[in-house]
Amino acid sequence: MSDHEENSSPKIHVQTPPMAAPSGNSRTPAMDSSGVAGVLRRWKREDFMKRGSFGLRGIAFLFSLISFIVMASNKHGDWREFDKYEEYRYLLAIAILSSLYTGGQTFRQVREFSTGKQLLKPRMAAMVDFFGDQFIAYLLISSVSSAVSLTNRMREGADNIFTDSSAAAISMSIFAFMCLAVSALISGYKLSTQSYI
Amino acid sequence: MSDHEENSSPKIHVQTPPMAAPSGNSRTPAMDSSGVAGVLRRWKREDFMKRGSFGLRGIAFLFSLISFIVMASNKHGDWREFDKYEEYRYLLAIAILSSLYTGGQTFRQVREFSTGKQLLKPRMAAMVDFFGDQFIAYLLISSVSSAVSLTNRMREGADNIFTDSSAAAISMSIFAFMCLAVSALISGYKLSTQSYI
Numbered sequence: 001m002s003d004h005e006e007n008s009s010p011k012i013h014v015q016t017p018p019m020a021a022p023s024g025n026s027r028t029p030a031m032d033s034s035g036v037a038g039v040l041r042r043w044k045r046e047d048f049m050k051r052g053s054f055g056l057r058g059i060a061f062l063f064s065l066i067s068f069i070v071m072a073s074n075k076h077g078d079w080r081e082f083d084k085y086e087e088y089r090y091l092l093a094i095a096i097l098s099s100l101y102t103g104g105q106t107f108r109q110v111r112e113f114s115t116g117k118q119l120l121k122p123r124m125a126a127m128v129d130f131f132g133d134q135f136i137a138y139l140l141i142s143s144v145s146s147a148v149s150l151t152n153r154m155r156e157g158a159d160n161i162f163t164d165s166s167a168a169a170i171s172m173s174i175f176a177f178m179c180l181a182v183s184a185l186i187s188g189y190k191l192s193t194q195s196y197i
Numbered sequence: 198m199s200d201h202e203e204n205s206s207p208k209i210h211v212q213t214p215p216m217a218a219p220s221g222n223s224r225t226p227a228m229d230s231s232g233v234a235g236v237l238r239r240w241k242r243e244d245f246m247k248r249g250s251f252g253l254r255g256i257a258f259l260f261s262l263i264s265f266i267v268m269a270s271n272k273h274g275d276w277r278e279f280d281k282y283e284e285y286r287y288l289l290a291i292a293i294l295s296s297l298y299t300g301g302q303t304f305r306q307v308r309e310f311s312t313g314k315q316l317l318k319p320r321m322a323a324m325v326d327f328f329g330d331q332f333i334a335y336l337l338i339s340s341v342s343s344a345v346s347l348t349n350r351m352r353e354g355a356d357n358i359f360t361d362s363s364a365a366a367i368s369m370s371i372f373a374f375m376c377l378a379v380s381a382l383i384s385g386y387k388l389s390t391q392s393y394i
Contacts, residue, residue, distance in 0.1 A: 087346050138378070141335055142342040149284050149343040181335070188385040 046190075053129070053186045054109045060179035061102035064140075067172035068095035070165055080162035087143075087150045088166060091173060094143040098136050098176055105132070126191040133184035140177040144170055243387075250326070250383045251306045257376035258299035261337075264369035265292035267362055277359035284340075284347040285363060288370060291340040295333050295373055302329070323388040330381035337374040341367055 071092045074082040082088040108119055120128065151166045268289045271279040279285040305316055317325065348363045 086349075134378075134382075138335075138338055142338050145339040145342040146346040149346060152283075181331075185331075185385070188382070191386075 049186050049190065053183050053190075054106070054113075056179045056183040056186070057102045057105045057109070057133075060176045060183065061099060061106055063172045063176035063179065064095050064098035064102060067169045067176060068092065068099055070172065071095060071169040074162065074165040074169065076160075076162050080160070082166070085150060087146045091143045091147045091169060094139045095169070095173055095176075098140055098173075098180070101132055101136050102176075102180070105129070126187065130184065130187035130191045133180050133187050137177055137180040137184055140173055140180065144173045144177065147173075246383050246387065250380050250387075251303070251310075253376045253380040253383070254299045254302045254306070254330075257373045257380065258296060258303050260369045260373035260376065261292050261295035261299060264366045264373065265289065265296055267369065268292060268366040271359065271362040271366065273357075273359050277357070279363070282347060284343045288340045288344045288366060291336045292366070292370055292373075295337055295370075295377070298329055298333050299373075299377070302326070323384065327381065327384040327388045330377050330384050334374055334377040334381055337370055337377065341370045341374065344370075 071082055071088060074088070082092065112118060118125070147166065147170050151163055151170065154166075155163050268279055268285060271285070279289065309315060315322065344363065344367050348360055348367065351363075352360050
């Protein structure tokens, strides 16, 4: 029985879908280093990464959109208007940029999933993904840091709806930064595997 | 003559050092996809990357050390003392952290070059390199952004030796950030090639 199972296992692996392969494989550790199991594991990992980076960009899009809306509506008259402070204008500009970038990327990925047609060449797409994610992540953390120090200074004097809205917009930008930082890691992995295809 | 050259070319490639292989290879494009040339090209690229990331960390170490010294000696009495502003204290703290990290990494790499002995396992070292570089790069850009907005605001009122020294320290931190950002790209590439060895 055991002998028969070992002999037929490569065929089973080929016929089962990628998701089911590792569980059927757990009793035969020697199979782990074989070609078929390795390829299946790699497919599964790449599929997971593709969906992971898609989800992360979608979440980053939501967070930067909220940050943009909260900051843009942060006008309460007198000194409590966001456009009197360059740090808040910077945060708003980067939130808009990040919304456009992550929105565009999500749109492109949804279109690729539905039509199965690639808008860019795979290598080109991997480079755009990686440099875009990394660049927007650096911009977001930079805008957040400058806005945080101004808000901190203001809250020492007064704590009102203006400073609270600013703090909310800053938090949303921080969440968007976190999603994009993880997405940049995944895109960096994808970029470097591209070279060997 | 041409036929003889093509037949003997694989032997020539094996005997020449990796640096000379691509120039001797340029007349026979069919050889580019062969195993030997591919391995030699990969060795050359990895060697270049190893030295590249070593040089970049060394330069980042110098820049963050200068930033740390300039900011720490920025005390000119009255309101012109760096430790009265949390943004400058933050910049100083991150410059110290970055000096320690890049100094430690450079020391480790120099020691590995001279003794040929690895302090960490290759996979572990690649992970420490990548996450360290990326994390310090984010910290540096964050501290720079918060210090820039404070310095800008101060220079609207007064432009003296205190604001000039702050601006110098900020510039040095920006250069250190640039070196570490490029180094993080290289380490990310190295980390992802580790999985396939």
